[in-house]
Amino acid sequence: MTLFAIDWLLFIEKLSLIIIIIFASLGIALYMTYGERKIAAALQDRPGPNRAGPFGLFQPFADGLKLIMKEEIIPNHSNKALFILGPALAMTAALMTCAVVPWGDKVVLFGRTIALQIADINVGILYVFGVVSLGVYGIMIGGWASNNKFSLLAALRGASQAISYELAMGLSLIALLMLTGTLQLGEIVKQQQAPGHLWNIAYQPLGFLIFLVTAFAECNRTPFDLPEAENELNMGFHQEYSSMKLGFYLFSEYINMFISSVIMATLFFGGYDVPFLDESTLTPNIAAIVGIVALLIKVVCFIFFFMWVRWTIPRFRYDQLMNLGWKKLIPLALANMLITGAVILWLHK
Amino acid sequence: MNAIEILFWLLSALAIISAMMVLLSKNPVHSVLWLIAVFFAISGHYILLNAQFLAIVNIIVYAGAIMVLFLFVIMLMNLNKESEPKRNFWRILIGIISGGSLLMILVSLIRQATEINNKNALMESGNIGLIKTLGKLLFSDYVVPFEISSVLFLSAMVGAVVIGKKE
Incomplete structure (x- = not known):
């Protein structure tokens, strides 16, 4: 089956993988909104959404329908093209990271061995980092195109926050890279799976802590949700947005949270590895399913942690945020890097 | 045409059109965004040449950091029609002549360069990158x-x- 000398079977395989992963991410993000409301309710001692369906399980669909049905408003003085581009970019940047994540090992379908990863590229971690650095554009363009001073201020805040915390995030990853010696995410998971090798969290506890804090900041989650601080900036960078464009911004935050949980699980908690289980004794398909379930359980724990923190810790002040990023996390990450390098050198002698 | 060639032509078209739009758009914010599109197209070319590291660093450094600072500055400046310099006929003529002669020199240089004549780029192979x-x-x-x-x-x-x- 070759037309234009393209391997169409491979093309179809990858395309269906992309579609499945994107829809799965969207579905998980949909139910994260439900999870957030239920957790908030539990922490505040109230029942939470419980009207739509059993236990309020259809609530996310009701919310989505409400957002779609609302009137679409584009302000007269806004830059119309960029006003629409902003939420689209936010969503795209949020979904792009899925491409390099290893969701499982391999499945055998119709006699074809399919790797459960869209692209195991040579520079996987750097790709994740590149996509993270693109995440600011959605906020900046949306905030500027709204032609509203509050939106612009919030966008600038968000962008400077993202840029500041990217540095510490990158430095904490460098220490991890020294350990693994590879940038391929698939390879990093395989290393952690190997017998006698612990998960990377055991070797990089400080690096993980820094990564966790910066991930909160990159996702604009409380305690770092300054770009949407209602009491200072009305509603933040998406003040002028309505209907599904607002929905895209809110939704991309949940997808970002999901993806950063996946990345944390992959880099530091063994990805699809199940502890104390030798996957090679199972048939490939069962091993793959067990792996995916293990990864999702780890991810759900992280997502719960994200929400737990949101409803526990109050928001930082902006100068506190900058001090934490530049004066605490970056020196800490540098020290972590030096110590890791020194220990690796010492052990090799 | 194989997949590599299709991608090459698509990326080249994207790069050239975006580069033209950088110059042609009236709004400086639009120019910056088109410039980001140019960087993406060029990164795509690097990937075709199997220089993955270069491609991704190009995106992180240029699209992710430098262009964000450009956007910062442009968004905070109050750019409007009045502050734009006036263009008169002579100025445009001089610009066309000097730009055209620079283009001619560049084209003739590339045509005569012996280093790149009769040589093909290594597509999708080589591990130097x-x-x-x-x-x-x-x-x-x-x-x-x-x-x-x-x-x-x-x-x-x-x-x-x-x-x-x-x-």
Whole structure:
């Protein structure tokens, strides 16, 4: 089956993988909104959404329908093209990271061995980092195109926050890279799976802590949700947005949270590895399913942690945020890097 | 036409159209966004040449950092029609003549260059652009220029801090 000398079977395989992963991410993000409301309710001692369906399980669909049905408003003085581009970019940047994540090992379908990863590229971690650095554009363009001073201020805040915390995030990853010696995410998971090798969290506890804090900041989650601080900036960078464009911004935050949980699980908690289980004794398909379930359980724990923190810790002040990023996390990450390098050198002698 | 060729033509078209739009768009914010599109197209070309590290660093540094700062500055400046310099006929004519002659020189140079005549780019092969090879090369054959450029970066950073500290 070759037309234009393209391997169409491979093309179809990858395309269906992309579609499945994107829809799965969207579905998980949909139910994260439900999870957030239920957790908030539990922490505040109230029942939470419980009207739509059993236990309020259809609530996310009701919310989505409400957002779609609302009137679409584009302000007269806004830059119309960029006003629409902003939420689209936010969503795209949020979904792009899925491409390099290893969701499982391999499945055998119709006699074809399919790797459960869209692209195991040579520079996987750097790709994740590149996509993270693109995440600011959605906020900046949306905030500027709204032609509203509050939106612009919030966008600038968000962008400077993202840029500041990217540095510490990158430095904490460098220490991890020294350990693994590879940038391929698939390879990093395989290393952690190997017998006698612990998960990377055991070797990089400080690096993980820094990564966790910066991930909160990159996702604009409380305690770092300054770009949407209602009491200072009305509603933040998406003040002028309505209907599904607002929905895209809110939704991309949940997808970002999901993806950063996946990345944390992959880099530091063994990805699809199940502890104390030798996957090679199972048939490939069962091993793959067990792996995916293990990864999702780890991810759900992280997502719960994200929400737990949101409803526990109050928001930082902006100068506190900058001090934490530049004066605490970056020196800490540098020290972590030096110590890791020194220990690796010492052990090799 | 195979997949590589299709991608090559698509990326080339994207790069050239976006580069033209950088110059043609009236709004400076639009220009910056088109420039980001150019960087993406060029990164795509790097990937076709199997220089994955270069491709991704191009995106992180240019699209992810430098262009964000460009956007910052442009968004905060109050750019409107009145502050735009007036264009008159002679100025446009001079611009066309000087730009055209520069283009002619560049084209003739590339046509005559013996280094690139009758040579094909290595598509999708070669491992010179992969991170392992590149790292080994940088720390063996090119270690002196590499370290000197790191000193340059350090001095630039110190300079930025000094300027920022000045009251």
